[in-house]
Amino acid sequence: MSMDRSYAAVTGRKSQIIRDAIGVDYSKYEKEGIIFDYEALMADTGYTLEDHIRIQKTYNVGNTPVFELHNLTELARKCAAPGKGARIFVKDEASNPAGSFKERRAAASVYHAKKMGYKGVVAATSGNYGAAVASQAAMQGLKCIIVQECYDSKGMGQPEIVEKARKCEALGAEVLQLTVGPELFYETLLMLEDTGYFNASLYSAFGISGVETLGWELGHQFLAEYGKHPDVVVCANAGGGNLTGTARGLRKAGCNAQIVAASVDLTGLSMASDGQFNRKSFTTAHTGFGVPYATDPDHSDVPRSAARPLRYMDRYVTVKQGEVFYITEALANLEGMEKGPAGNTSLAAAFSLAQEMDRDQIIVAQETEYTGAGKHLQPQLAFARKNGIELKFGDPAEEIPGQNIIFPAKPSLLKARDMDLNRLRRSLIKRQAAAAQGRPLSDAEIAYLMEETRGTEEFVRQTLKDLGL
Amino acid sequence: MAKKNEYVRIHRNVLEAAERTGKLPEDTKNVPLEMWVKGWLQDEEAAIGDTVTVKTVVGRLETGTLLEERPCYDLNYGEYVPEILEIDQRLRAVLFEGVEA
Numbered sequence: 001m002s003m004d005r006s007y008a009a010v011t012g013r014k015s016q017i018i019r020d021a022i023g024v025d026y027s028k029y030e031k032e033g034i035i036f037d038y039e040a041l042m043a044d045t046g047y048t049l050e051d052h053i054r055i056q057k058t059y060n061v062g063n064t065p066v067f068e069l070h071n072l073t074e075l076a077r078k079c080a081a082p083g084k085g086a087r088i089f090v091k092d093e094a095s096n097p098a099g100s101f102k103e104r105r106a107a108a109s110v111y112h113a114k115k116m117g118y119k120g121v122v123a124a125t126s127g128n129y130g131a132a133v134a135s136q137a138a139m140q141g142l143k144c145i146i147v148q149e150c151y152d153s154k155g156m157g158q159p160e161i162v163e164k165a166r167k168c169e170a171l172g173a174e175v176l177q178l179t180v181g182p183e184l185f186y187e188t189l190l191m192l193e194d195t196g197y198f199n200a201s202l203y204s205a206f207g208i209s210g211v212e213t214l215g216w217e218l219g220h221q222f223l224a225e226y227g228k229h230p231d232v233v234v235c236a237n238a239g240g241g242n243l244t245g246t247a248r249g250l251r252k253a254g255c256n257a258q259i260v261a262a263s264v265d266l267t268g269l270s271m272a273s274d275g276q277f278n279r280k281s282f283t284t285a286h287t288g289f290g291v292p293y294a295t296d297p298d299h300s301d302v303p304r305s306a307a308r309p310l311r312y313m314d315r316y317v318t319v320k321q322g323e324v325f326y327i328t329e330a331l332a333n334l335e336g337m338e339k340g341p342a343g344n345t346s347l348a349a350a351f352s353l354a355q356e357m358d359r360d361q362i363i364v365a366q367e368t369e370y371t372g373a374g375k376h377l378q379p380q381l382a383f384a385r386k387n388g389i390e391l392k393f394g395d396p397a398e399e400i401p402g403q404n405i406i407f408p409a410k411p412s413l414l415k416a417r418d419m420d421l422n423r424l425r426r427s428l429i430k431r432q433a434a435a436a437q438g439r440p441l442s443d444a445e446i447a448y449l450m451e452e453t454r455g456t457e458e459f460v461r462q463t464l465k466d467l468g469l
Numbered sequence: 470m471a472k473k474n475e476y477v478r479i480h481r482n483v484l485e486a487a488e489r490t491g492k493l494p495e496d497t498k499n500v501p502l503e504m505w506v507k508g509w510l511q512d513e514e515a516a517i518g519d520t521v522t523v524k525t526v527v528g529r530l531e532t533g534t535l536l537e538e539r540p541c542y543d544l545n546y547g548e549y550v551p552e553i554l555e556i557d558q559r560l561r562a563v564l565f566e567g568v569e570a
Binding site: 078144182333 | 483484488492497500501504528529542548549550552563
């Protein structure tokens with residue numbers, strides 16, 4: 001008998017589909033009241049950091065080089081006060097097989113899927129993760145379906161996403177391309193149910209714990225090559241997995257670097273809007289994902305996300321589209337490294353943050369990504385102009401997403417701008433406390449919210465009081 | 470006419486506008502959720518616009534409207550953007566020629 005394939009029926013079967021497709025019973029992590037046992041979820045993958053290192057080595061992932069960017073450092077020092085201007089480094093994650101750090105996330109998911117006897121993997125992603133899963137599936141001999149949001153209702157594809165579709169197909173995956181809308185997850189559920197494949201979710205504990213190797217490598221590389229740990233590590237932030245995994249790995253390496261999240265500022269653009277879909281030039285690492293996933297991690301394709309960035313974030317900054325394109329061109333023209341724009345979000349922030357630091361300190365942008373036709377500043381900017389976006393030089397602070405892209409008229413105008421981290425923390429507390437339906441929270445629940453936000457007890461209690469809870 | 474086993478691209482509406490979920494901006498709610506996929510044609514022969522079935526690279530069967538035979542990639546590096554060379558010139562002037570940062 002065939003199942004009802006209507007939207008309501010399929011989403012109604014969501015829990016069962018996800019449970020079958022990932023093999024994890026998330027209900028066992030639900031504890032007293034609003035508490036969820038995050039560390040138990042992470043520990044239950046059955047893969048230790050050493051296991052991830054071994055799996056990634058087997059499938060040619062990781063051990064990416066770290067490069068010092070001498071000319072960008074010099075340029076930052078010219079913008080900074082005397083004595084200021086930290087050494088700027090980048091971790092060249094583009095040298096992973098499919099061209100991004102996302103392969104660290106994919107390796108263990110695909111490995112686990114194979115071990116559990118699944119014949120293939122499905123991933124819902126418009127980003128580099130698709131190519132990463134396709135690459136690992138190819139290497140490990142599984143089939144692969146990537147579901148991506150790619151076109152607006154006029155059939156116009158975002159160049160960056162069209163390129164990622166090409167790459168996924170080149171690596172042997174089937175690519176289902178959709179128009180704009182969150183019902184992408186409905187189509188993904190259908191694929192999981194129809195095929196019985198594994199849900200290689202971006203937000204599973206397998207994926208997030210796989211990123212710990214990145215932080216681990218950073219800690220050890222700097223100690224070995226430069227005799228000390230980095231002082232600041234900047235992570236591009238969208239779904240939060242990059243930052244979460246990297247921070248956990250840094251800690252396991254004994255590195256206490258300040259963890260800074262960086263997102264491209266797309267304030268004002270709706271991510272679910274058909275009309276605004278092609279008015280943005282960044283399809284990931286932007287505030288449209290970064291803010292909602294930080295404050296509400298559990299609205300992904302798994303019941304509880306393993307990506308919980310507010311647990312690890314010391315600071316959250318934004319940069320403008322024009323600033324990231326500018327630093328992408330600077331990386332090409334002053335450092336001889338041509339990389340994809342979205343992967344340089346953390347570098348744009350690092351260039352600005354370095355100017356606050358002393359010259360003997362070290363700041364690292366912890367990723368790069370591959371580049372190619374479509375996924376490059378030239379086609380992205382040409383596409384923006386074709387869509388009526390004004391391109392100009394000036395002060396990027398005045399950039400309005402969806403209307404213009406402003407390149408810094410001079411490098412000192414590139415500024416990482418602080419987001420109010422406490423506002424995000426309060427937002428998370430409000431969402432999670434709502435599950436208690438007005439009941440006073442226990443001491444254990446307060447302690448849980450402190451962990452979720454890295455907030456003090458006083459901060460959590462005051463926030464709850466302000467909310468009338 | 471496309472013959473059986475030709476590699477083609479098809480299109481289908483996954484959800485019509487009326488079937489879309491409530492929490493959407495109006496512009497998105499007013500249009501269907503569309504889908505494109507590629508595969509080998511299973512029908513004996515078909516013309517563009519016909520409803521056909523394809524077998525995808527993973528072996529799945531999908532039905533939709535035949536859109537394109539032997540689909541190719543036409544993405545490129547876009548039109549000339551003069552600002553990019555301007556960025557280079559300005560950066561080099563600051564770094565190497567003493568222009569104010």
